[in-house]
Amino acid sequence: MSDEQNGGAWLQQYDDVHMHVFGTPLRVMDHGEGMRIWDVDGNEYLDFLAGIAVNALGYAHPAWVKAVADQAAQVAHVSNYFATKPQIELATKLVELAGAPQGSHVYFGNSGAEANEAALKLAKLYGRTLPGALPSFGGKPARIIALTHGFHGRTMGALSATWKPAIRKPFEPLVPNIEFVEANNLRDLRDAFAETGLGHYGKGPVAAVIMELIQGEAGVMPLDADYVRGVRELCDANRALLIIDEVQTGMGRTGSWFAFQREDLGGVQPDIVSFAKGVAGGFPMGGIIAFGQKLSDLFSPGKHGSTFAGNPLGAAAALATIETVERDGLIENAEQRGEQLRRQIMACGNPLFTGVRGRGLLNAIQLAHPCAHAAMEWVLEHGLIINAVAPDALRLAPPLIASEQDVDDAVAILSQIPSDLSDD
Ligand SMILES: Cc1ncc(COP(=O)(O)O)c(C=O)c1O
Numbered sequence: 397m398s399d400e401q402n403g404g405a406w407l408q409q410y411d412d413v414h415m416h417v418f419g420t421p422l423r424v425m426d427h428g429e430g431m432r433i434w435d436v437d438g439n440e441y442l443d444f445l446a447g448i449a450v451n452a453l454g455y456a457h458p459a460w461v462k463a464v465a466d467q468a469a470q471v472a473h474v475s476n477y478f479a480t481k482p483q484i485e486l487a488t489k490l491v492e493l494a495g496a497p498q499g500s501h502v503y504f505g506n507s508g509a510e511a512n513e514a515a516l517k518l519a520k521l522y523g524r525t526l527p528g529a530l531p532s533f534g535g536k537p538a539r540i541i542a543l544t545h546g547f548h549g550r551t552m553g554a555l556s557a558t559w560k561p562a563i564r565k566p567f568e569p570l571v572p573n574i575e576f577v578e579a580n581n582l583r584d585l586r587d588a589f590a591e592t593g594l595g596h597y598g599k600g601p602v603a604a605v606i607m608e609l610i611q612g613e614a615g616v617m618p619l620d621a622d623y624v625r626g627v628r629e630l631c632d633a634n635r636a637l638l639i640i641d642e643v644q645t646g647m648g649r650t651g652s653w654f655a656f657q658r659e660d661l662g663g664v665q666p667d668i669v670s671f672a673k674g675v676a677g678g679f680p681m682g683g684i685i686a687f688g689q690k691l692s693d694l695f696s697p698g699k700h701g702s703t704f705a706g707n708p709l710g711a712a713a714a715l716a717t718i719e720t721v722e723r724d725g726l727i728e729n730a731e732q733r734g735e736q737l738r739r740q741i742m743a744c745g746n747p748l749f750t751g752v753r754g755r756g757l758l759n760a761i762q763l764a765h766p767c768a769h770a771a772m773e774w775v776l777e778h779g780l781i782i783n784a785v786a787p788d789a790l791r792l793a794p795p796l797i798a799s800e801q802d803v804d805d806a807v808a809i810l811s812q813i814p815s816d817l818s819d820d
Contacts, residue, residue, distance in 0.1 A: 402436065402437055403423060403424045403435055403436050403437045406424040406436055407420055407421065407424060410424070422773070422776055423435040423436075423439070423441075423776070424436045427455070427456070428443070428454070428455025428456060429454075429455050429456050430454045430455060430456075430457075430795075430797065431443055431454050431455075431794065431795060431797065431798060431799075431802050432455070433455055433781070439779070440779060441776070441779050441780065441781045442779060442780050442781070442802065442805055442806060442809075443455075443781045443794065443795065444780060444781055444782050444792045444793070444794040444798075444806050445781045445782055445783050445791070445792075445793055445794070446674075446793055446794055446795045447678060448644075448673070448783070448793065449612070449644050449649055449673050449674060449758060449793040450673045450674055450677075450678055451674075451677060451678045451795050452647060452648065452649070452674040452677045452717055452721060452726070452795060452796045452797075453677045453678075453717055453720055453721075453726075453795060453796070453797055454795035454797045457677070457716075457720065457797075459716045459719070459720045460677050460678070460713060460716045460717060460720070462716070463712045463713060463715065463716030464679065464709060464712060464713050464716075466712070467482065467708055467709050467711075467712035467713075468709060470708075471708055472707075472708065472709050473704070473707055473708065473709070474708065475703065476701060476703075476705055476706065479706070480706075480708040480711065482708050482711035482712045482714075482715055483504070483706040483707075483708060483711040485711070485715060486502075486504075486706075486711040486714050486715055486718075487501075487502035487504070487706075489715065489718060490502055490671070490675075490683075490685060491685060493653040493654070493718070494653065494654055494669060494685050494687075495657065495665075496665075496669075496685050496687045496688075497687060497688055498689075499688050499689030499690075499692065500685055500686060500687050500688055500689075500692060501685070501686055501689075501692035501695075502683055502684070502685050502686075503518075503683055503684050503686070503695060503700065503705070504681065504682070504683040504705045504706040504707075504710075504711075505672075505681075505682045505683050505684075505702055505705055506680050506681060506682060506702065506704050506705070506707075506710075507549070507672055507680060507681075507682045508548075508549050508554075508641075508643035508644075508670070508672035508673060508682050509548070509549025509550055509551040509554040509555075509682075510549075510551065510672075510682055510702065511549075511641075511643060511670035511671060511672050511682035511683050511684050512548040512549050512551075512553065512554040512557070512606070512639075512641060512643070512670050513549075513551055513553045513554055514670070514683070514684045514695075514700055515604075515606065515639045515641075515668045515670045515684050516540060516553045516554070516556075516557065516571075516604075516606070516639075517553070517699070517700055518668060518684070518686060518691065518694055518695055518700075519538075519540055519603045519604035519606075519637050519639060519668070520538070520540075520603060521694040521695070521699065522538075522603050522604070522637055522691060522694055523537070523538025523539075523540075523600075523601065523602075523603025523604070524538065525694075526538055526601040526603065526635060527601065528592070528593075528598070528600065528601050529600055529601050529603075530600075535600070536598070536599065536600030536601075537572070537573045537600050538573070538600050538601050538602065538603035539573045539574070539575055539588075539592075539599060539600050539601070539602050539603065540557065540573065540574045540575070540602070540603055540604050540605075540606060541574075541575050541576070541577055541585065541588055541602055541604070541605045541606070541636075542557040542558070542559065542574060542575070542576050542577075542605075542606050542607070543559065543576065543577060543578070543579040543605075543606075543607045543608075543611070543619075544559050544576050544577070544578050544579050545559050545560075545579055545611050545614035545617065546558060546559050546576075546579070546606070546607055546608055546611055546614070546641075547559070547560065547608070547611065547612065547613035547614065548606060548608075548641055548643075549643075550563070552567070552570060552571060553571050555567060555570060556570035556571035556574045557574050557606050559576060559614075560613075573600065575588060579607075579611065579617075579619060579623075580619055580620050580623045581623075582623060582626040582627070582630070585605070585626075585627060585630055586630060588602065589602055589630055589633075589634045589636070592634065601634075601635070601636075602634055602636040603636060603637060604631075604636055604637035604638070604639050604667075604668075605627055605630075605631055605636055605637070605638055605639065606639040606641060607619065607627065607638075607639070607640065607641065608640070608641045608642075608643075608644065608645065609624060609640060609642070609645055609650075609655040609656060609658075609661075610644070610645050610650065610655060610754065610755065610758060612643075612644035612645065612758065612785075612791075613644075613785065614786070615760055615785050615786035615789040615791075616753055616754045616758060616759060616760035616785060616789070616791055617753070618753065618754070618755065621658075621660045621661055621662075624656075624661055624664055625661065625662060625664055628664045628665075631667075637667040637668060637691070638666050638667050638668075639666060639667065639668045639669075639670065640654075640655075640656050640666035640668070640669050640670075641670050642654050642655055642656070642669050642670060642671050643670055643671060643672045643673050643682065644673055644758065644793075645755075645758060646669070646671045646673070646674065646675070647671060647673070647674035647675050647717075647718075647721075648674065648721050648726055648727040648730055648756075648796055649674055649730060649756055649757055649758050649793070649796065650730070650754075650755040650756040650757075650758050651727060651730050651731035651734065651755055651756035652727065652756075653727065654669060654671075655755070656669070658755070665687060666687060667686070667687050667688070667691060668684050668685070668686050668687065668691070669684065669685050669687075670682070670683070670684045671683060671684070671685075674717070674796075675714050675717070675718075676710045676711075676713040676714040676717060677713055677714070677716070677717035677720075678713070679709060679710045679713035679714070680710065681707070681710035681711075681713070681714055683705075721796060724797070726796040726797060727756075727796070729796060729797070729798070730756040730757045730796045731756050733757060733794075733798045733799075733800070733802075733803055734754065734755060734756040734757050734758075734759060736800065736803050737752075737757075737759060737792060737803050737806070737807070738752045738754070738759060740803065740804070740807040741761055741807060741810065744807055744810065744811035745811065746810065746811050746812075746813060746815065747764065747815045748763055748764050748765075748767075748771070748813055748814075748815040748817075749761050749762070749763065749764070749810075750762045750763065750764050754792075757792075757793060757794055757795075757796060757798065758791075758793050759791070759792045759793070760785055760786075760789045760790060760791050760792070761789065761790045761792070761810070762788065762789055763788045763789060763790065764788075764815065765788065765819055766787035766788040766819045766820050767788075767817040767818060767819050767820060768784030768785070768786060768787055768788060768789055768790055768820060769784045769787075769820045770817040770818055770819075770820065771784065771790055771813050771817055772784045772790065774813055774814070774817060775809050775810065775813060778809050778812070779809065780806055780809040780810070782806075782810075784820070787819075787820045790810075792806070794806070
């Protein structure tokens, strides 16, 4: 119980009092600065995970610390009976950054899962306006379509749209009328739409398709650009919404504010975009932007809410994060450092590495055999934080402030990972 105890003792105490959903943590952390973090035993680590694609500005960035401290000294929480300036400014800024049309509106929550809960609830309200859907006479519940390998969070709605059977199955039955189609297979999606039909035999209409543009938890797997454009077209043709989950890809990480703004997607726009993780640079916050007035209006008073929604501390943290990303050119930096990282990984000569994929600073190294956990632990021992995103893939998602030297330093450690580590 004392500050004198070492990391091992803290971990023992952790195990004694926490439920074990995360397993035993690797280290107990103490403080960070910039790209570096130190554990309670004084060991230093270069951080190429950023709290899983969260800490856009690294640790203890002066602008972020000042914004949060000033806001804490001013007002930390007011409830949704009241509003605060940072909240209003942030919503205005997010609509602008997303390039969302006039009449678009933001709903704030506290995490990625909550953001997707909001998106799914809004889609359900929209579904009820479609021909052949409940609540019309003889109507059916509108369906929501999700993709194989997609990940949208652990709460019941978000989990229902999450693919991985191991995390979904123990909680079934989940939210009904959510179906999966194969990612990158337009025919599969077309078939799902074709099952819509009025009367006894048809399934209900499709309210929405939900997808990530780079499937992060699946191993940083980008969807094909043709597929993304095709999904948009099918949604338009069938009056279905397109929900793009930018919880992991958004807020500059993939080289644009949102991944849907990538040039090769040719201007694809979502109807709803969800965001979280990096938005407030480490403060828990998430939310959605509904594109356009009509859709936004479906969230009429009482339809959704959360005590902390739009919390001023989170909003101040987010404004400081966004301002710093803009002022310091961190989106361009993400693009350039990402290219450097991928190039150097492929050139480093480690026989364990068979490929690298990703965009900006959301990347994964493909391994020759499934030893990702052992590799993660090996680099941690050598002062680098990354994670095993799949048994045979390592995720690199550093803060957007990563410098050329940081990338050099990370690759120097990665290049030394022994290729004969034991499989997970
Ligand atoms: C694409 C995506 N959506 C949703 C979530 C859930 O976010 P949270 O863990 O903040 O609930 C995650 C988390 O990894 C994610 O990667």
